[in-house]
Amino acid sequence: MSQLDHNALGHDEFRARWRAWIAQNYPSTLRNPLKRLTGSEARTWLQAQLRDGWRAPGLPREFGGMGLGLDKQLIYQQELEHYGVARPIDHGLRLLAPVLLKYGTPQQKAMYLPRILNCEDMWCQGYSEPNAGSDLANLKTSAVLDGEDFVVNGQKIWTTLATDANKIFMLVRTSAEDKKQKGITFLLADLATPGIKIRPIRTLAGDEHFCEVFFDDVRVPRSQVVGAVGDGWTVGKALLGFERFSHGSPELLRYALQVLKTAGEAMALAGSESFQDVLAGFEFDVSDAAALYEQVCESAMAGGNVDDDFSMLKLFNSETLQRLAEAATEVAGQYGGLMGEGVVPGLETDLEWLYMITRPVTIFGGTAQVQRNLIATRTLGLPKS
Numbered sequence: 001m002s003q004l005d006h007n008a009l010g011h012d013e014f015r016a017r018w019r020a021w022i023a024q025n026y027p028s029t030l031r032n033p034l035k036r037l038t039g040s041e042a043r044t045w046l047q048a049q050l051r052d053g054w055r056a057p058g059l060p061r062e063f064g065g066m067g068l069g070l071d072k073q074l075i076y077q078q079e080l081e082h083y084g085v086a087r088p089i090d091h092g093l094r095l096l097a098p099v100l101l102k103y104g105t106p107q108q109k110a111m112y113l114p115r116i117l118n119c120e121d122m123w124c125q126g127y128s129e130p131n132a133g134s135d136l137a138n139l140k141t142s143a144v145l146d147g148e149d150f151v152v153n154g155q156k157i158w159t160t161l162a163t164d165a166n167k168i169f170m171l172v173r174t175s176a177e178d179k180k181q182k183g184i185t186f187l188l189a190d191l192a193t194p195g196i197k198i199r200p201i202r203t204l205a206g207d208e209h210f211c212e213v214f215f216d217d218v219r220v221p222r223s224q225v226v227g228a229v230g231d232g233w234t235v236g237k238a239l240l241g242f243e244r245f246s247h248g249s250p251e252l253l254r255y256a257l258q259v260l261k262t263a264g265e266a267m268a269l270a271g272s273e274s275f276q277d278v279l280a281g282f283e284f285d286v287s288d289a290a291a292l293y294e295q296v297c298e299s300a301m302a303g304g305n306v307d308d309d310f311s312m313l314k315l316f317n318s319e320t321l322q323r324l325a326e327a328a329t330e331v332a333g334q335y336g337g338l339m340g341e342g343v344v345p346g347l348e349t350d351l352e353w354l355y356m357i358t359r360p361v362t363i364f365g366g367t368a369q370v371q372r373n374l375i376a377t378r379t380l381g382l383p384k385s
Helices: 011-025 039-051 070-083 091-103 106-117 232-246 251-266 273-301 307-331 351-357 368-379
Strands: 123-126 142-146 149-156 167-173 184-190 196-201 210-221
Touching (some): 011 070, 091 106, 091 123, 091 167, 123 210, 142 167, 149 167, 149 184, 167 232, 184 232, 251 273, 251 307, 251 351, 273 307, 307 368
Parallel strands (some): 123 167
Antiparallel strands (some): 142 149, 149 210, 196 210
């Protein structure tokens, strides 16, 4: 792996090198920022980054990452999105690694970080349950200490790509407290452990990325607790903070805006005043999202606490993306609900897929309703009840 210190490069040189490397190494047939890379395609792409020293931009160099400052991490992400790189499902690096750096033991860091980098371990996230999604503190999956093991029983749902993972990080209930958040623990587990069953859920978009995961007397060593027993709520909130950071970029909105423009042209609406009014409104929305993202990133680079700002950014972006997909579908008229690419001459995007794939974005990383509550209470200082 290259030992080049990318922080020593100027911004322009760093951007040019990274852009050229992406163009040389990322398959052009997979360019679509709304798609997800899974399985062997994801591993091949991530292992190529590791091979050439472009893996893990935010991970410190002593743990095998690039150790980039926030300014270059932002450039790194911008170039991926600019090229249209499909997002690999890499929960290990994006979500778990920052948590391990902050709360993990030296043994956990030494064990898991190298395996995350080389894709030996692929992780999924076990948070939501049938009656504990947005109300995560209401989770019921239990972990009872028995000697040096926790015995886990319960169910997780909407677990993204559990079928493609060999490990899971999850929140479990280890005690019953008056304040439900105090009885939650952050736990790591091997999905090959006896008693774990995974069942895929087929979505309207035609994929099986979401899964149910069942735990029946699953024994997990106590050494797999991250942070203190009973302190999982604090660890889990930090992880959600990292996840929201990845949802803030305006590039998906720009992509969807271009689809809307192309759909209008394909339907011979480019000269329509009403279509131009709709298009102009969305152009303003995307411009606002980009300005807000830039403002939040500048604040983060200056060391500010931007958790509340990212709640606002995530809310605005997710709802705007849904509205763009809906508008593109409406513009296509009778063709908007047909499955497959190329059903509208001059438009290669599958609009039915685009509509379906954007329905859950107001749920990922915290629902729109939760984001509104956070903004109301933490940003605006409104009473909780």
